[in-house]
Amino acid sequence: MMRIYLFPNRLKIPALVVFLIAIVLIILQFSGVKTEIIVTVFAFISDGFAIGHKSNETYFGFVQEDIYNEILDCMFFLSGTILAFSKEKIEDETMTFIRFKSLVYATYFIISLLILGQIFIYGWAFLTFLMVYFYAFLIFLNIFYYSKLFIYKKQFSNENED
Amino acid sequence: MKTKIKVFRAIHNYTQAELAEKLGVTRQTINAIEAGKYAPSVELALKMSKLFGVTVNEIFQLD
Numbered sequence A: 001m002m003r004i005y006l007f008p009n010r011l012k013i014p015a016l017v018v019f020l021i022a023i024v025l026i027i028l029q030f031s032g033v034k035t036e037i038i039v040t041v042f043a044f045i046s047d048g049f050a051i052g053h054k055s056n057e058t059y060f061g062f063v064q065e066d067i068y069n070e071i072l073d074c075m076f077f078l079s080g081t082i083l084a085f086s087k088e089k090i091e092d093e094t095m096t097f098i099r100f101k102s103l104v105y106a107t108y109f110i111i112s113l114l115i116l117g118q119i120f121i122y123g124w125a126f127l128t129f130l131m132v133y134f135y136a137f138l139i140f141l142n143i144f145y146y147s148k149l150f151i152y153k154k155q156f157s158n159e160n161e162d
Numbered sequence B: 001m002k003t004k005i006k007v008f009r010a011i012h013n014y015t016q017a018e019l020a021e022k023l024g025v026t027r028q029t030i031n032a033i034e035a036g037k038y039a040p041s042v043e044l045a046l047k048m049s050k051l052f053g054v055t056v057n058e059i060f061q062l063d
Helices: A009-030 A068-084 A093-120 A124-155 B005-011 B016-023 B027-034 B042-052
Strands: A038-046 A058-066
Touching: A009 A068, A009 A124, A058 A068, A068 A124, A093 A124, A093 B027, A124 B027, B005 B016, B005 B027, B005 B042, B016 B027, B016 B042
Parallel strands: none
Antiparallel strands: A038 A058
16 A cells, blocks of 8 residues: 655654744744854855845855754754654544645645735735745644644544443 | 444443443543444454454444
8 A cells, every 4th residue: 555654653752842933033033032153065056146135146155154043943843843754643544634634725825825915915024924824724724633642632532422 | 324333242241341342432532423423444343243252234324
C-alpha cells in the first residue's frame, strides 16, 4: 500500500515550541520591535530593494544583509511543517483522513483569502496583507488539523464504549 | 454502511481497546466505525475479517 512520509512523533513537541516562539517573534517584529543580525551572506539575487540602492545589484555573490527575518521564517516554516506532518502516537488511517481534510480546507481558505485580498485591498495595504498572508497557510493548516483531531478524539472517546 | 463489529467483538470477547490494539489503530477509530461515522479502508476491513475469521461481507453491509 502507498505510504506518505511523515515526520516522527518525537519531533512534535520541539516543533510546537519552536513554532510558538517563531510566531511570538514575528508578531513582535510586526509591532516594531527591531532586531538585526547583519552578516555577509551568499545570495543568488540581491537587488538592493530593501536598502534602497538599486546600484547594489548582485547575482550569485556575497552581500551584507540582515538575516533576522530569514532565521525567523526558517524557524516558522520548518517547525510549522513538522508540526502538521508529524505522526501521532498511534498513527492510523483516520489521522491520515483528518490531515487530508485539513489540508483541503486550509487550501480553500487560503485561496479564498487571496481572492478577497485581491478584490478588496488596494495600495500599500495590499503589501501588508501579503506579509501576513505569507504565514497564513501553515497557521490555518495547523489550527484546522489539531482542532479537528481534538473534536474527533473527544467525540469518539466515550461513545459506545462497553 | 452497516457494521457488525460490535457483535463479532462480543463473540470474541474483545473490548474496543483490545481490538484497536490488535489492528494497530486507535480506539476512537473502532468507535467511529462502529457508530457508522467512518468507513474503514480495504486493508483494515481485511485485517478485521482475518482476526474474526469471517468474510468482509459478514462484517460490513451496504445500507
